[in-house]
Amino acid sequence: MQSSQDAVKIVVIGDQSVGKTCISGRLVDGSFKPDEKSTIGASFVTTYLPIDGNNVKIVIWDTAGQEKYRSMVGMYYxxxxxxxxxxxxxxxxxxESLEGxxxxxxxxxxxxxxVAIVGNKTDLESTRVVQTTEGQSFADQHSALFFxxxxxxxxxxxxxxVEATKRSKIPTISSNGTSQDNVNVSNPVNPQPSKRRYCLIF
Known part of the structure; x- marks a missing residue:
C-alpha cells in the first residue's frame, strides 16, 4: 500500500456550476447531487484508481469557480x-472561459x-450549445486529452x-508495495474513499 505522502494530485478547475464537484463525487462514491452547493475556496477527497494492476492513490482537489476566488485558487495548482x-x-x-x-x-x-479538457452534462444533449468538435479542437490545440x-x-x-492519471507521473510501486516517488499531500491513508475536506479562503 502507498504511504500517506504518495499520491497523484488532481486539480479540477473551471467556471462555477459546470459540475466539478459532481464529477469528483460520481467517481468517489457513485453519487450525484443535483443541489450540490458551490465550493468555497477548495476541497479535497482521496480515493484509489485501478491502473495497470495497481491501486493508485489519487487526491482530487475541487476548486471554486466563482470569479471572486479566481486569483486565490492558483495556490492549489x-x-x-x-x-x-x-x-x-x-x-x-x-x-469560452477555458483559455483563461x-x-x-x-x-x-x-x-x-x-491536462484533460472536460465537457460535462452530456445528459442534456437536447440543450447542447458547444459541439463535440469544438471541445476536441481546443484540446488538440493544447495537447490535452478530451472527454x-x-x-x-x-x-x-x-x-x-484513469486516462488522465495514466498520462501523469504515477508514483512508482516498489517490490515491497510502497511508492518511490512522492507528492506531498496532507491527508491520512484510507483504503476507502475519504470524506470531503474543505480549505476555505477568506
Missing amino acids: RGATVALICYDITSRSSF WYTDLMKVASSDIS EVSAKTGQNVTELF
Missing part, C-alpha cells in the same frame, strides 16, 4: 500532476502536467480519471 479543466456543454460562456483557466494553470503548473462526460449518469467519468 502547485504540485498537481493532473488537471481537469471543465466546462458545461450547455453553456457557451463556460467554454488554462493560462492560469500553466503559470504555476509543471510543464509535464497531464465529454455526465456526472449525472456516470458516462465516461471513470475513464476520464
Whole structure:
C-alpha cells in the first residue's frame, strides 16, 4: 500500500456550476447531487484508481469557480500532476472561459502536467450549445486529452480519471508495495474513499 505522502494530485478547475464537484463525487462514491452547493475556496477527497494492476492513490482537489476566488485558487495548482479543466456543454460562456483557466494553470503548473479538457452534462444533449468538435479542437490545440462526460449518469467519468492519471507521473510501486516517488499531500491513508475536506479562503 502507498504511504500517506504518495499520491497523484488532481486539480479540477473551471467556471462555477459546470459540475466539478459532481464529477469528483460520481467517481468517489457513485453519487450525484443535483443541489450540490458551490465550493468555497477548495476541497479535497482521496480515493484509489485501478491502473495497470495497481491501486493508485489519487487526491482530487475541487476548486471554486466563482470569479471572486479566481486569483486565490492558483495556490492549489502547485504540485498537481493532473488537471481537469471543465466546462458545461450547455453553456457557451463556460467554454469560452477555458483559455483563461488554462493560462492560469500553466503559470504555476509543471510543464509535464497531464491536462484533460472536460465537457460535462452530456445528459442534456437536447440543450447542447458547444459541439463535440469544438471541445476536441481546443484540446488538440493544447495537447490535452478530451472527454465529454455526465456526472449525472456516470458516462465516461471513470475513464476520464484513469486516462488522465495514466498520462501523469504515477508514483512508482516498489517490490515491497510502497511508492518511490512522492507528492506531498496532507491527508491520512484510507483504503476507502475519504470524506470531503474543505480549505476555505477568506
